[in-house]
Amino acid sequence: MDNRSLEQYAEDIYTCNRTRCGFCVDECPVHRIKGMEAYSSRGKMMLARGLLEGIIEPSTEVQEVLEACLLCGHCQARCALNNLDIFTALRQRMAEKEFYAQEHLKKVMKMLDAGRLFDRPAHLEREGTVPLYLGCLYQSKPIETRTIISVLERCGIDPLVVEEVCCGYLAEATGFHAQFEDIRERFRATYGNHSDQEILTLCPTCTVALTESHGLNAKHAILAVAERIGQLNPRQLDLQATYHDPCHLGRMLGVFDEPRDVLRALGVVLTEMEQNRVFSSCCGGGGGVADIDQTLALEIAKNRIRDAMRVGVENIITLCPTCEPTLLRGASRLANETGVFVDVQGVWDLLDEALN
Ligand code: SF4
Ligand code: SF4
Structure with a gap:
């Protein structure tokens, strides 16, 4: 991805400032909690104009507003502008002026130094025929990841897992452009020889990064499972639930039907939430918000x-290593407050149960 500058988005910024339609405001998950326009897309478009024209200077107040954005894309689904690119350009402008969160810098340095976001407790490399990119979060959860690999094997897929390096999404999303370029170079050196192959992925965010930032032919593994589930005769689970579309898998990659098709093939009876598919609401785990404001992330999850x-459902199912724990924290906290617990489950665990 190229270096983003606010100037290149001036037309979009002025279009918003002139129309101020507000279609993006009410359903912004951060605005739902904060109740202040500055946190919505329209508010950030005004900040962008202020920074462009030099009326506003970078400050900790501006930083706080920009870091509270989930980069979830709900506003962009309501708008016709390049909202997310503009927010990323804003964060980049702020980082260039030394306004960034230390927590984000620490993670970016870890990506640069160690090649991954989290410590890796186990070796998950394996021989196989279909390249599978795990991503940092799944590398840090070897038990869950081995279960997923086993599910894929039961679906007739033979995953090839190599020593991985981080895709660098968080560095790019938090405005560390120069560092992201270094991460991208390392990523290319590691995966260059897979550039003509289809790579299966597990993490929706990594999938977006692999396709959009690294130009690879990546496809979320649930698509491969959906192609095969009809021949697998899975055990029918007695479960009534709703499905939460992860922002990156749904809104950004357009994967809406396949997870639902797989769940229905397992006998899950689905009820849709009011905000679903392209207008799904973020779990609170996006954009690096949880690193700097856990209370905000928790309230959004609730x-x-x-x-x-x-x-009226007691189960929420999702397909993302960020959404699942974030929603579970929200469900647990809400249960303490209301006495009602909504269980959060992952599609892979249900597949493991049904294909056993
Ligand atoms: S929907 Fe788009 S144009 Fe309308 S206020 Fe929001 S960001 Fe501006
Ligand atoms: S990306 Fe999400 S959190 Fe950020 S302004 Fe848009 S709707 Fe709100």
Whole structure:
């Protein structure tokens, strides 16, 4: 991805400032909690104009507003502008002026030094025929990841897992452009020989990074499972649930039907939440927000659990290593407050149960 400058998005920024339609405001998950326009897309478009024209100077107040954005893309689904690119350019502008969170810098340095975001407790490399990119989060959860690999094997897929390096999404999303370029070079050196192959992925965020930032032919593994599930005769699970679309898998990659098709093939009866598919609401785990404001992330997660409660289900199923623990924290906290627990489950665990 090229260096982003606010100037290149001036037309979009002025279009918003002139129209101020506000379609993006009410459903922004951060605005739902904060109740202040500055946190919505429209508010950030005004900040962008202020920074462009030099009316506003970078400050800790501006930094706080920009770091509270989940980069979830809900506003962009309501708008016709390059909202997410503009927010990333804003973060980049702020980072260039030394306004960034230390927590984000620490993670970026870890990516640069160690090649991954988290410590890796186990070796997960294996011989196989289909390249599978695990991503940092799954590398840090060897038990869950071995289960997924076993599910893929039961689906007739033979995953090839090599020593991985981080895709660098967080560095790019938090405005560390120069560092992201270094991470991208290392990534290319490691995966260059897979550039003409299809790579299966597990993490929606990594999938977006592999396709959009690294130009690879990446496809979320649930698509491969959906192609095969009809021949597998899975055990039918007695479960009523709703499905939470992860922002990156749904809105950004357009994968809406396949996870639902797989769940229905397992006998799961699905009820849709009001905000679903392209207008799904973020779990609270996006954009690096949880690193700097866990309370905000938790309140957003609780709101998503409330969305599920409103349609009368006690189970919410998702397919993302960030959404699942974030929603579970929200569900647990809400259970303490209301006495009602909405269970959060992952598609891979249900597949493991049904294909056993
Ligand atoms: S929907 Fe788009 S144009 Fe309308 S206020 Fe929001 S960001 Fe501006
Ligand atoms: S990306 Fe998400 S959190 Fe950020 S302004 Fe848009 S809707 Fe709100």
